[in-house]
Amino acid sequence: MKTNIFRLPSEQCMEPEMFHRIGLKVGAKIAEEEFERALIFCGTGMGIHIAASKCPHVHAAVVENVPSALRCITGNNCNIMSMGAHYVAQHTGIAMADAFLEHNLGDGYEERNNFYEFHKLAYDELEAFEYEEFKKNGFEVKKIGEVELGPEPLE
Numbered sequence: 001m002k003t004n005i006f007r008l009p010s011e012q013c014m015e016p017e018m019f020h021r022i023g024l025k026v027g028a029k030i031a032e033e034e035f036e037r038a039l040i041f042c043g044t045g046m047g048i049h050i051a052a053s054k055c056p057h058v059h060a061a062v063v064e065n066v067p068s069a070l071r072c073i074t075g076n077n078c079n080i081m082s083m084g085a086h087y088v089a090q091h092t093g094i095a096m097a098d099a100f101l102e103h104n105l106g107d108g109y110e111e112r113n114n115f116y117e118f119h120k121l122a123y124d125e126l127e128a129f130e131y132e133e134f135k136k137n138g139f140e141v142k143k144i145g146e147v148e149l150g151p152e153p154l155e
Contacts (some may be wrong), residue, residue, distance in 0.1 A: 052082070
């Protein structure tokens with residue numbers, strides 16, 4: 001995967017841009033298909049995540065450990081992972097970034113019947129979601145299809 005680093009201009013580091021404005025800018029990079037994935041950071045990871053999520057086609061997650069970082073991509077196909085600088089230790093953050101960037105939807109769940117298809121359907125329905133249509137439909141999701149998720153394999 002090609003990696004781009006999006007940084008604030010050095011003159012802004014003295015007076016950094018507010019977290020939500022950075023989140024909107026990174027979310028726009030995803031929405032405009034300039035980036036496939038992004039890592040974003042703020043104090044808790046939550047505010048920048050909320051801002052990025054305002055952009056279309058952004059599927060963002062706030063994560064605080066390696067298993068949740070891995071699952072945000074393998075189970076939810078997130079394209080933005082947000083971390084809190086106040087709560088995530090440096091080495092944990094690096095391991096979380098590696099898990100997110102080195103995996104794809106369905107990785108590691110090949111033994112579970114329909115895992116990929118089930119989660120891909122959820123992703124596709126979220127991509128197609130239109131709130132006004134949802135509201136007019138009595139707050140019922142317009143279903144694209146149905147997939148039965150098989151039981152978790154016994155270890």
